[in-house]
Amino acid sequence: MSVDLWVWVVTAVAIVGMILFDFFAHVRTPHAPSFREAATWSAIYIVLAIVFGIGLGMVWGWDHGTEYFAGYVTEKSLSVDNLFVFLIIMTKFAVPREFQQKVLLVGVVIALVLRTVFILAGAAAIERWSWVFYIFGAFLVYTGIKLAKEKHEADELSHADEQKDGLAVRLLKKAVPTVDEYHGDRLTTKIDGKRFITPMLVVMVAIGATDILFALDSIPAIYGLTQEPYIVFTANAFALLGLRQLYFLIGGLLERLVYLNKGLAFILAFIGVKLVLHAMHENELPFINGGEHIEWAPEIPTWLSLLVILGTLTVATVASLAKTRRDRAEITTDPAAVEAQEPVTHKES
Template identity: 65%
Template sequence: MDVPFWVWALTIGLIVGMLLFDLLGHVRTPHAPTLRESAIWSAVYVGIAVVFGLLILWFYGAQFGGEYFAGYITEKSLSIDNLFVFVLIMASFGVPRELQQKVLLYGITFALVLRTVFILIGAAAIANFSWVFYVFGAILVYTAWAQARSGGHDDEEDFKENLLLRVARRIFPTTDEYHSDKMVVRLDGKRFITPLAITLIAIGSADILFAVDSIPAIFGLTQETYLVFAANAFSLLGLRQLFFLIDGLLDRLVYLAYGLAVILGFIGVKLLIHALHTNELPFINGGEHVTVIPEIPMWLSLTVILVTLVVTTLTSLARNRRDRAERLELQAQEAAERVGEDEDGGAPDAGQLLSEDAPGPRGGTER
């Protein structure tokens, strides 16, 4: 895939422009976005990503178009899973809702820069060392196993501060309260960082862990550096709006972790098979290529990803409907039991009423 410099420059300019538009047009004034605003802008960003994919399809053919869409869908799915962690972080630090947009945008920008560096390192490693595919495949298979074993995110789990955060708290004095959207304030002649800055450090350090499975996953679908960069960038853009759009729906995707485990495991196996086809390690088949198992074509990869996500979403929604029906049935049973208890113990019977109204020794009613 031959991508001229001006196409690279135009793509990077478009992405930087979208980030600046977000920063200057949306989060400059702190506010909590409405559901309508989030839905509109989420659709806009997804639409831009789809149009970009159609241009790849038009100018470079179905193979590269399929690689881009498979990469974009996979990275978007992983980004949605990352939102669970963002929710935990911001809940842990008590970030006011009107400041959450800015926190997310700064975190997304940091993630984009970090992943660009990882992409360049990964591309250079792949170009010089074919055994890197073994490493990437092993990382994804292990991540898939860990994802399936965890079973997703517990609603009651808490965010635990990592070493980087603990060191930051020791080095920099921190205020206990937020000061609007400021990250550094001066109090009594001394500089303090605010909880907003600590939250950004937490999200930034989490982004490093996210990149560990994100970058091998996309390289398992395409080795074209331009497509890897574009799919990552467009999957991150619009993530801020998506957060507010599905914030209340995240806990309903109960099987998302299992779906992502299937996708990551599939891509990991795909990478290992590719590594065998390009094998140069002397202790595997004497350094010769192993072509017994055919490589997985792109159309099959895209099909597996889409089918897995559809099944994951539908089964999650069905599970939520079933759980909601069971809760309603349990509440109805508890209400019926309470009514029965009131009828049995709350109202006096006829015998009690007659004995209470019987005349006393002096012809009156006993009191």
């Protein structure tokens, strides 16, 4: 797949243009978006991603088109799980709802910049060393196992303020003076002639730091589905562009997706195995099979990967909603549970 420089430039300009439009049309004036606004713009960004994928398939072939859609669905699903972490960070720093859009948009920009760097680095490494796929694959299998062991507690959000600050936030607070109260959506404020940073800047640093960790998972995952840097970049970009709207659209649903991390864990492990098999097929390491390609190693086709990803996400979502519905039914039918949920009132004598 050969992509001319002008195509890269036009794509980058279009993405920057969409981010600027998002800022001036929705984020510049602080407000909490309604469900209708969030749903409308989420749908628009999803439709744009689908239209782009269809166009890509028509121009460069449907093998690459399938790779794009597999990458887009994977990155979108990983982003949904990341939203729960963003929700915890927002809760910890008590970000007013009308300012959360600005924090999220800055987080999207930071994530896009970081992932672009990782995409270019990954492409250079893959072009030079085919054995990098072994590392990517082993890392994704490890990440999948680790993610499968994690679980979102039902009361995790209520204890968000008890969590310790991350390294980036601690270093920031040591380097510059901070204030605890918000001053509108300003990043800094001046008090008695001295400049302070506000919690708005602190929470942006916190989300930016988590974006680095997210990129470490997502970039190897999508390189397991395609080795085309242009597809990797555009799939990531379109998955991130609708992230702000998706946060407000499914914010209340995030706590109910209790099995989402299990589904994502399986997807990451599956792609990790796919990468290892690909590395074996292209093997050049002298201590493995004498440096020869391992011909019996099967190559998992992208269309099968897409079916596995979609099927896993469907099962995880349905199972999550069924479990939370069942748990709520048990609470309402259990008198002891209902009594425990009710606040205690004291009568005056």
